[in-house]
Amino acid sequence: MEGRSTAAMEGTSTDAMEGIRRAAGAYYDHLPDGKKKNAAKAFNAMDKNGDGKISLLEYVDYLKKKKATGFAQQSIFRALDKDDNGSLDFEEAIVLFYLMNSGRDLICKGCEKFLAGAYFSCSQCFFNASVSTYEICCACYGGKKFAHNDGHIFCDNYTLLRQSRSAIQAAPRPRRVIH
Ligand SMILES: [Zn+2]
Ligand SMILES: [Zn+2]
Numbered sequence: 772m773e774g775r776s777t778a779a780m781e782g783t784s785t786d787a788m789e790g791i792r793r794a795a796g797a798y799y800d801h802l803p804d805g806k807k808k809n810a811a812k813a814f815n816a817m818d819k820n821g822d823g824k825i826s827l828l829e830y831v832d833y834l835k836k837k838k839a840t841g842f843a844q845q846s847i848f849r850a851l852d853k854d855d856n857g858s859l860d861f862e863e864a865i866v867l868f869y870l871m872n873s874g875r876d877l878i879c880k881g882c883e884k885f886l887a888g889a890y891f892s893c894s895q896c897f898f899n900a901s902v903s904t905y906e907i908c909c910a911c912y913g914g915k916k917f918a919h920n921d922g923h924i925f926c927d928n929y930t931l932l933r934q935s936r937s938a939i940q941a942a943p944r945p946r947r948v949i950h
């Protein structure tokens with residue numbers, strides 16, 4: 772592949788990552804000042820040597836401390852590192868804070884790569900609060916490169932979102948008092 776940085780893009784399309792960056796920017800713009808300050812504090816806490824940028828080591832250390840080890844992967848760091856200079860500036864770190872806050876499922880259970888774009892999720896597991904969710908990337912789903920419970924049905928993330936709304940609508944509501 773001509774000139775494209777390799778590891779960061781493995782299984783992660785640049786377009787999908789760009790979409791996440793835009794969402795993260797919008798998320799940050801709408802944060803109240805207190806939360807913006809918290810983001811700056813978190814950045815400074817991550818930046819142990821205070822040089823204004825986050826190295827991979829600082830990144831992994833911070834996430835281990837936060838018990839967010841799912842993020843502590845080099846492939847995610849590389850995907851966050853937009854300019855591919857080996858460290859994260861504040862703007863790049865915002866994308867991490869956004870991902871951590873959104874509880875976005877990050878890793879394909881098939882190929883274990885970062886899920887940046889549309890993905891498929893097992894709907895039985897998704898709506899069962901006592902098991903963990905199970906997500907796979909489009910490539911693994913299409914190529915059936917995963918092993919999961921027989922009979923479990925997969926939906927893309929947009930369909931799941933719509934089903935969640937239908938579930939809320941179908942839930943019994945208190946009867947309206949009619950005068
Ligand atoms: Zn995959
Ligand atoms: Zn399942």
